[in-house]
Amino acid sequence: MSSPAPVQPSSRTWNVLVFSHRPEVREALVTAVGRRPAPDVGRVRYLEVGGIGEVLAACDAGEVDLAILDGEAQPTGGMGLARQLKDEITNCPPIVVSVRRADDRWLATWSQAEAVLVHPLDPLTAAETVADVLRGISSGVSDR
DSSP states (O other), X not given: OOOOOOOOOOOOEEEEEEEOSSHHHHHHHHHHHOSOSBTTTBEEEEEEEOSHHHHHHHHHTTOOSEEEEETTOSSSOHHHXXXXXXXXXXXXXXXXXXXXXXXXXXXXXXXXXXXXXXXXXXXXXXXXXXXXXXXXHHTTOSOO
């Protein structure tokens, strides 16, 4: 029986937008995912934003490889914003939505998000979820 091939570290840097009207939520998401969610996907550079206009502008300009949106953001939540981005932006980046209750996962499906994070955030799960979405981009599985 042969052993699996070693994971090749990546030198790529990804631009990940993190949106919430609450700075402490943005900080929790960044901390949970980390600067290097997995060795094979490379590093993450975060763009933390608190306003919908900033999200729309960055995504429309193609500056974002992945967006993490707070489903509980006010006045517009991340799920509605995810749906808007998917409907309006050509080559929309993949989206991860964070929710407060596991029962809200179905809403993320409606929002067309590629993945969901549930609070309280588990760093291992958060990093692996984001790494999986980034791997999908690398392999051409995402919409981009």
